Amino acid sequence: xxxxxxxxxxxxxxxxxxxxxxxxxxxxxxxxxxxxxxxxxxxxxxxxxxxxxxxxxxxxxxxxxxxxxxxxxxxxxxxxxxxxxxxxxxxxxxxxxxxxxxxxxxxxxxxxxxxxxxxxxxxxxxxxxxxxxxxxxxxxxxxxxxxxxxxxxxxxxxxxxxxxxxxxxxxxxxxxxxxxxxxxxxxxxxxxxxxxxxxxxxxxxxxxxxxxxxxxxxxxxxxxxxxxxxxxxxxxxxxxxxxxxxxxxxxxxxxxxxxxxxxxxxxxxxxxxxxxxxxxxxxxxxxxxxxxxxxxxxxxxxxxxxxxxxxxxxxxxxxxxxxxxxxxxxxxxxxxxxxxxxxxxxxxxxxxxxxxxxxxxxxxxxx
Amino acid sequence: xxxxxxxxxxxxxxxxxxxxxxxxxxxxxxxxxxxxxxxxxxxxxxxxxxxxxxxxxxxxxxxxxxxxxxxxxxxxxxxxxxxxxxxxxxxxxxxxxxxxxxxxxxxxxxxxxxxxxxxxxxxxxxx
Numbered sequence: 252x253x254x255x256x257x258x259x260x261x262x263x264x265x266x267x268x269x270x271x272x273x274x275x276x277x278x279x280x281x282x283x284x285x286x287x288x289x290x291x292x293x294x295x296x297x298x299x300x301x302x303x304x305x306x307x308x309x310x311x312x313x314x315x316x317x318x319x320x321x322x323x324x325x326x327x328x329x330x331x332x333x334x335x336x337x338x339x340x341x342x343x344x345x346x347x348x349x350x351x352x353x354x355x356x357x358x359x360x361x362x363x364x365x366x367x368x369x370x371x372x373x374x375x376x377x378x379x380x381x382x383x384x385x386x387x388x389x390x391x392x393x394x395x396x397x398x399x400x401x402x403x404x405x406x407x408x409x410x411x412x413x414x415x416x417x418x419x420x421x422x423x424x425x426x427x428x429x430x431x432x433x434x435x436x437x438x439x440x441x442x443x444x445x446x447x448x449x450x451x452x453x454x455x456x457x458x459x460x461x462x463x464x465x466x467x468x469x470x471x472x473x474x475x476x477x478x479x480x481x482x483x484x485x486x487x488x489x490x491x492x493x494x495x496x497x498x499x500x501x502x503x504x505x506x507x508x509x510x511x512x513x514x515x516x517x518x519x520x521x522x523x524x525x526x527x528x529x530x531x532x533x534x535x536x537x538x539x540x541x542x543x544x545x546x547x548x549x550x551x552x553x554x555x556x557x558x559x560x561x562x563x564x565x566x567x568x569x570x571x572x573x574x575x576x577x578x579x580x581x582x583x584x585x586x587x588x589x590x591x592x593x594x595x596x597x598x599x600x601x602x603x604x605x606x607x608x609x610x611x612x613x614x615x616x617x618x
Numbered sequence: 619x620x621x622x623x624x625x626x627x628x629x630x631x632x633x634x635x636x637x638x639x640x641x642x643x644x645x646x647x648x649x650x651x652x653x654x655x656x657x658x659x660x661x662x663x664x665x666x667x668x669x670x671x672x673x674x675x676x677x678x679x680x681x682x683x684x685x686x687x688x689x690x691x692x693x694x695x696x697x698x699x700x701x702x703x704x705x706x707x708x709x710x711x712x713x714x715x716x717x718x719x720x721x722x723x724x725x726x727x728x729x730x731x732x733x734x735x736x737x738x739x740x741x742x743x744x745x
Contacts, residue, residue: 267651282709283680284655478654478681548658548705551678573657573680602676 255300256393256456264474272364274301277476286479287575290440294399295475296463299439301363303389304448305370308356309382316350316357319376319519321502323512327352332420332437335510336502337372338520342527343498344505345372347490349437351422358388358448362492376519393451397463398444398475398483405467406445410434414445428462439480441487441618482572485581488538488613494554495536495569495583503527504585506536534566534585538615539599541580542607547573550606552582552599559598559605565590568599574615581615582608619647619742622713626729627738628689630671633713639726641690644717645677645708648742653679656708659686659718661697668692670728674719677708686718690728696720 252275261268266277277298279286289295307316317324322335329352337345346365351358361369370387377383397406403414412425412434422435432449449459464472481491490496490505501524502511511524539558541547552571557564566586574581582599590597593612598605621627626634631649635642650656660676668674668688675686697719701707708716723729733741 267654278681279654282655482680548678549660551657551680551683553683573678575680 253301255298256451257298257300257460260457260460261298261474266474266476269477271477272301272362272366274363276301277474279476279478280474283476283478283482284575286473286475287482289471289473290399290442290475290479290483291576292399293470294397294401294405294467294472295479296460296467296472297396297398297475297480298394299396299446299480300392300394300451302394303361303363303366303369303387304392304394305359305361305373306353306356306386306388307359307373307377307383308386309384311380311383312357315377315380315383316359317515318380318517319373320348320350320359321507321512321518321520322350322510323515324350324357325515329354330421330423332422332435334420336507337369338502338524339498340520340523342501342503342520342523344492344496344500344502345369345498347492347496347507351433351435353433364493391451393449393456393459395447395460395463396438396440396444397447398438398440398442400443401467401470401472402442402444405463405470405472406434408466409462428459430459439489440483441489441614441616442483481570482575485570485572485583486574486576486614486616487618488583488615490536490583491570500585501527501532504532504534504536531588533588535588535591536569536583537566537586537591538611538613539568539582539584539597539608540611540615542596542609544577544579546606547578547580550599550601550604551580552601552608557600558584558586558608559600560590565597571599576616580608581611583613586610619651620713621646621648621735621739621742623735625713625735626732627735627741628687628732629741630687630689632687632689634689634729634732635717636729639723640695641692641721641723641729642717643689643719643721644712645686646738647712648745649684650709650712650716653677653682653684655680656705658705659701659708661719662694664694664697666694667724668694668721670725688721689732690721690723691725692721692723694719695722
């Protein structure tokens with residue numbers, strides 16, 4: 252397993268370490284529910300350095316990123332980030348990602364588990380674009396996410412950059428805790444928060460982590476692991492590649508039509524996706540919420556559980572959990588489009604018992 | 619991690635406190651730590667009988683779900699109803715408040731083949 256720059260910090264904090272996408276990552280420190288609530292109510296910090304960062308530069312960089320991703324890169328300007336995805340020619344999802352416009356180059360932030368696949372795909376496409384260079388910077392970039400309603404208060408103590416001036420999906424470059432970094436108003440929790448990218452070789456990494464911990468003491472900041480990251484994103488209905496998306500699923504089925512910009516010009520997968528749009532999708536990602544919350548603790552939906560209606564299987568759960576905020580079970584899954592309308596009652600088969608769920612449009616909680 | 623010397627253990631990470639022909643059963647400190655926040659235990663019916671290694675219940679944690687196995691053969695004579703309201707006791711106090719079921723053993727000699735604290739510690743170290 253590879254280690255992030257904060258591995259020693261995690262073990263010193265007593266984290267439970269698991270293999271995630273080939274990285275030794277903290278799944279929890281004190282407990283998922285505790286860490287989840289800390290982020291929702293105050294502020295928590297995550298090591299997400301396992302995420303990959305790929306820089307694309309050169310004269311035709313914009314044209315190239317436009318061609319390999321779904322969203323419209325023309326909408327970006329320096330200081331702006333965008334959610335996007337890449338597909339194969341057949342429209343199957345390779346990965347979802349963030350695209351940052353860094354001025355003289357673009358930075359694509361990709362999932363750790365897909366890093367090798369993505370980088371080789373991007374390099375292969377770049378070969379037919381002269382004067383585009385692709386640099387995988389993943390190993391040298393540290394990434395800390397500070398998330399929660401108090402995150403701005405905490406981080407403002409460490410920087411002269413006016414954080415309240417950074418809008419959602421925008422970023423500033425500046426010093427924080429004495430280190431040059433990208434301060435990005437993004438996250439995977441649904442909370443007000445920031446993601447901090449910096450060169451891991453610049454300083455003692457623990458010093459940045461510790462500076463944030465120290466600054467956040469009045470707000471009782473604490474570390475949060477991948478377990479809480481998963482329950483937080485699921486309450487918002489945010490998708491996770493490998494669970495809710497894979498190469499056999501198209502962005503149209505995954506509810507990513509809003510980032511699939513057919514009018515922007517040519518891009519990889521466009522023809523297949525247009526044809527699918529024309530024909531209509533057969534299955535669709537949907538949110539599901541348990542009908543009787545009292546049953547929640549005994550009927551937590553898990554990846555792979557069948558979704559049922561009229562005695563037959565109409566879909567499959569791709570992510571599920573007991574929502575710590577709602578104290579009720581929630582899930583995401585693909586279901587037959589005929590059953591996908593909001594408010595429809597279906598069932599999830601939990602170890603052979605059908606438990607009633609209602610089709611719900613995420614997010615499951617309002618922020 | 620704590621593995622009391624006076625208990626017996628299984629490779630499936632259960633502990634047993636033997637009181638004459640009754641085994642008090644729970645899951646180990648290692649097991650609770652691996653599962654994370656436990657939110658529900660589906661207990662076997664009182665009076666039901668199981669053979670050793672049968673699944674007799676389910677442990678739901680936020681992150682995952684696990685089977686509760688019968689570590690010895692016998693009849694379930696009591697379950698820890700208090701865990702319905704406080705399943706977190708299994709995380710906080712796995713060997714006392716977090717006990718799960720009491721089994722009246724039908725074949726007490728099965729206990730001889732269970733692990734002692736030192737052997738279980740070794741098993742966990744290899745996991």
